[in-house]
Amino acid sequence: MPSDLHVIEASHTDRQSTFVVHDRGSILDPVWDVDRVDIEDLVLAYMSQGESDGARRNPVSVVR
Numbered sequence: 001m002p003s004d005l006h007v008i009e010a011s012h013t014d015r016q017s018t019f020v021v022h023d024r025g026s027i028l029d030p031v032w033d034v035d036r037v038d039i040e041d042l043v044l045a046y047m048s049q050g051e052s053d054g055a056r057r058n059p060v061s062v063v064r
Helices: 039-049
Strands: 005-012 017-023 034-036 060-063
Touching: 005 039, 017 039
Parallel strands: none
Antiparallel strands: 005 017, 017 060, 034 060
16 A cells, blocks of 8 residues: 555455545546545544544545
């Protein structure tokens, strides 16, 4: 995982991993599928990690 990505939430199956990440720029790797998350998914991802990281104001994307 690139150093400029902060993983907020991760889930794994036998065939793929899905990450909700806080990115500080564009994710240009053509191997990854990248989508923006909606506000509900963003709130749930932050709630699942607890209060340790505080609020962030940069874009958040889903990387699969």
